[in-house]
Amino acid sequence: MTRGDGKEGSRALLASVRERLPTVLLEAESLLWSAYLAPLLRAREVAHDMQDWTPVAHQRIEEFLGECAAGPRRLSCVPLIDKSDLRHRLASFLRPDASPYQRFWAKATSGTTGSPVQIPFAADFYFDHLLLTLPRIARRAGLSVPGHHASVAVALTDYPACADELWFDCAGGRLVLQLVVSPDDAGMLEHLGETLRGLGPYAVSVKPSLLEWMCDEAAAIGQLDGTCAALACSGSDLDPALRSRSEAIFRVPIIEAYGLTEFGIVASECSARAGLHVDGDVLVEIVDGTGEPVPDGVVGDVVLSSVRNAVLPLVRYRTGDTSAIDGRRCECGRLTPRLVRIGGRSMPNFRLASGRTMSPVRFQDIFREFPVAEFQLTQTARDAFRLVIEPQPRRRVDATALAEWVTRKVGEPVQVGVQIAPLMGRTGKFERFRVET
Numbered sequence: 001m002t003r004g005d006g007k008e009g010s011r012a013l014l015a016s017v018r019e020r021l022p023t024v025l026l027e028a029e030s031l032l033w034s035a036y037l038a039p040l041l042r043a044r045e046v047a048h049d050m051q052d053w054t055p056v057a058h059q060r061i062e063e064f065l066g067e068c069a070a071g072p073r074r075l076s077c078v079p080l081i082d083k084s085d086l087r088h089r090l091a092s093f094l095r096p097d098a099s100p101y102q103r104f105w106a107k108a109t110s111g112t113t114g115s116p117v118q119i120p121f122a123a124d125f126y127f128d129h130l131l132l133t134l135p136r137i138a139r140r141a142g143l144s145v146p147g148h149h150a151s152v153a154v155a156l157t158d159y160p161a162c163a164d165e166l167w168f169d170c171a172g173g174r175l176v177l178q179l180v181v182s183p184d185d186a187g188m189l190e191h192l193g194e195t196l197r198g199l200g201p202y203a204v205s206v207k208p209s210l211l212e213w214m215c216d217e218a219a220a221i222g223q224l225d226g227t228c229a230a231l232a233c234s235g236s237d238l239d240p241a242l243r244s245r246s247e248a249i250f251r252v253p254i255i256e257a258y259g260l261t262e263f264g265i266v267a268s269e270c271s272a273r274a275g276l277h278v279d280g281d282v283l284v285e286i287v288d289g290t291g292e293p294v295p296d297g298v299v300g301d302v303v304l305s306s307v308r309n310a311v312l313p314l315v316r317y318r319t320g321d322t323s324a325i326d327g328r329r330c331e332c333g334r335l336t337p338r339l340v341r342i343g344g345r346s347m348p349n350f351r352l353a354s355g356r357t358m359s360p361v362r363f364q365d366i367f368r369e370f371p372v373a374e375f376q377l378t379q380t381a382r383d384a385f386r387l388v389i390e391p392q393p394r395r396r397v398d399a400t401a402l403a404e405w406v407t408r409k410v411g412e413p414v415q416v417g418v419q420i421a422p423l424m425g426r427t428g429k430f431e432r433f434r435v436e437t
């Protein structure tokens with residue numbers, strides 16, 4: 001997470017978090033915001049538990065459509081939108097009455113389905129997303145969440161644009177630490193294990209590619225049973241084999257969750273592990289290629305609607321992911337629909353000739369460093385990659401410079417073949433990172 005403006009000051013302050021742990025270091029500004037929003041966040045946390053049983057998304061969205069001066073009033077008449085619509089005409093989706101301070105917070109999308117987009121967050125949504133997500137996931141999974149005494153959750157990420165940040169939740173008396181890990185940094189492994197053991201978080205969020213790295217390096221990181229209650233995994237498809245392996249190694253439950261930057265986490269597992277319960281303030285539809293709804297149990301495209309982010313309410317947003325709905329009562333007793341067989345967000349790690357495992361997330365930087373509209377990177381051998389590039393309109397890219405850039409990012413000798421070819425506007429699911437070895 002990054003602030004939309006003036007983030008350098010807080011980043012400098014927080015750069016010392018690693019050296020100061022487990023000494024508690026608070027970011028003063030987040031403390032003030034959290035205190036200001038505490039009553040609202042506390043109310044939300046209570047309301048969310050109720051929403052788990054009484055979905056309110058449809059009603060709120062219809063109210064929102066009724067407030068819009070132009071456009072369809074009924075949800076079923078709203079045309080589908082997708083990430084390319086946000087990329088090309090974000091301003092048309094922003095609430096015109098949103099005050100400027102509400103756009104103060106922002107986070108870039110991960111860029112797994114196109115170049116990253118800066119998503120503006122309303123302040124209450126930002127802090128809700130940041131502070132309440134992990135407690136919600138843990139509670140829904142049946143874990144006990146510490147309530148009114150200091151406790152900590154840790155969010156691990158390897159996105160280069162993120163920084164270490166520590167947030168205090170005045171509503172629940174909890175801390176959330178975002179820790180940026182670099183799988184290439186050997187010293188990071190022991191540091192990570194020490195940090196987790198020092199903090200004793202009740203939950204750690206991680207994405208599958210980092211989880212795989214942690215499994216590979218388990219000897220250096222150390223055991224996690226007795227350290228944290230669970231690992232919450234979201235961000236891309238979780239391979240069942242990786243899940244079993246992780247649970248065997250770390251001896252803590254892995255809770256699967258589903259979300260995207262535009263909405264935050266929208267669904268997670270209960271203790272029955274029979275699909276991911278959708279949050280009560282999010283409406284989910286499953287549609288076919290023509291946009292028509294498919295029956296429960298049939299896999300199709302996931303379309304989400306929610307007004308939970310007041311700055312950027314999104315109605316009938318095609319996520320690019322696939323899933324099916326199970327609308328039956330879950331054995332946990334909840335009635336909310338469950339997402340089952342989620343797919344389409346593959347981000348495989350690359351395994352290199354040296355034996356190293358490398359997350360492909362670092363290659364998303366290509367959008368910042370070259371005039372690239374889209375790319376696809378395929379590992380064809382342990383030491384060979386094929387990079388297909390579609391340049392931005394009327395821009396040229398230097399194939400040699402791109403090949404050198406990829407080699408530098410990999411950090412060991414590899415062959416890189418570069419092709420210039422159209423990638424945008426394809427039909428079917430696009431995988432930016434592929435492994436053919």
Ligand SMILES: [Zn+2]
Pocket residue numbers: 270271272273277330331332333334
């Ligand atoms: Zn359930």
